[in-house]
Amino acid sequence: MDDDDLLTAEDASEYLKERGISHTVSTLAKLRCLGDGPLFLRCGRSIRYRRHRLDEYAKQRTVELSSTAAQPQLEPQRAC
Numbered sequence: 001m002d003d004d005d006l007l008t009a010e011d012a013s014e015y016l017k018e019r020g021i022s023h024t025v026s027t028l029a030k031l032r033c034l035g036d037g038p039l040f041l042r043c044g045r046s047i048r049y050r051r052h053r054l055d056e057y058a059k060q061r062t063v064e065l066s067s068t069a070a071q072p073q074l075e076p077q078r079a080c
Contacts, residue, residue, distance in 0.1 A: 006048040019058040
């Protein structure tokens with residue numbers, strides 16, 4: 001598959017799910033209305049997503065935790 005492949009909203013939802021982002025078709029539609037979410041193309045009445053734009057969106061929404069950030073910080077204990 002090519003990075004410029006055009007995916008339907010259903011395919012885009014599955015593609016994002018494989019990358020750890022659980023967006024349903026209706027969530028993608030709501031994000032489009034809000035001006036948020038992955039960039040998309042309107043082809044007549046159809047909505048299409050480019051694979052590389054979905055990859056960019058997934059990367060933006062992925063947070064890498066460092067070993068220190070993953071550990072909770074405890075406050076020092078005080079004597080009563």
